[in-house]
Amino acid sequence: MDTPAMDFPAAAVRHIDEIASYHAHIYFSAETMPGAVALRDALSARFSVRVGHMHQTPVGPHSANMFQVAFETSLFATFVPWLMLNRNGLTILIHPNTTYPRHDHDRDSLWLGTPLPLRTGILPLVHPSADEAGPPNTTPDPNMRA
């Protein structure tokens, strides 16, 4: 996780406009799945985001069950702190989406709760384009404030 930031890419200082969107990966076990479902419902009622399936087996680089939430950079200052206050004890990985997928997930990510192993070796170092958040699939309740 702690590869020095300067090895790749070579630029001394990176700019946040490299970031096209973010993913939150919210991990759960059979035991904590009810809390994950409650959190998924609560966030879907408050934020216009793209919520993925409840994966009940590990997929991609992930080592535990999880669901993904793709969100626009404009939501970072509300959605991330709301998760900090309301994560129900669950571990959450939040990573940027740039053209460097492997580093997005390990070196350049952040964690709420205890970090989990990631098989980031399966991710490309460089990708021609950065993932967009995609169309939201939630319908926030205007009476629910973050």
Add this chain to the structure above:
Amino acid sequence: MDTPAMDFPAAAVRHIDEIASYHAHIYFSAETMPGAVALRDALSARFSVRVGHMHQTPVGPHSANMFQVAFETSLFATFVPWLMLNRNGLTILIHPNTTYPRHDHDRDSLWLGTPLPLRTGILPLVHPSADEAGPPNTTPDPNMRA
């Protein structure tokens, strides 16, 4: 770190307007201090924040050398992602400041890089007021973009 979110306070859903400000704690060792100094200079040139001393012995709940950056909630969406992309391999704790200092530091915080132990038992569970960021002491260069 993974105390269930529901035990304290009892409210089912917390709102982000509880958060008066944030602290970033940027940890370093004798070996990584040059990277920490470079990061301190780089962030001071770009963000209007309140930067603390380079503590070369552990203070308060911290188990390693660090410097603190206090910042307004309005900077969360730029300063935090900029740190994600430019942290020079350093571990960074970012925590909200609410009226619950102990949980701010452990349960409700986030980490960039490998988390470090915190002696949060020395912090009060409840404090009458939430810490404000305080007056900025940096003079960002308008030509330096985040």
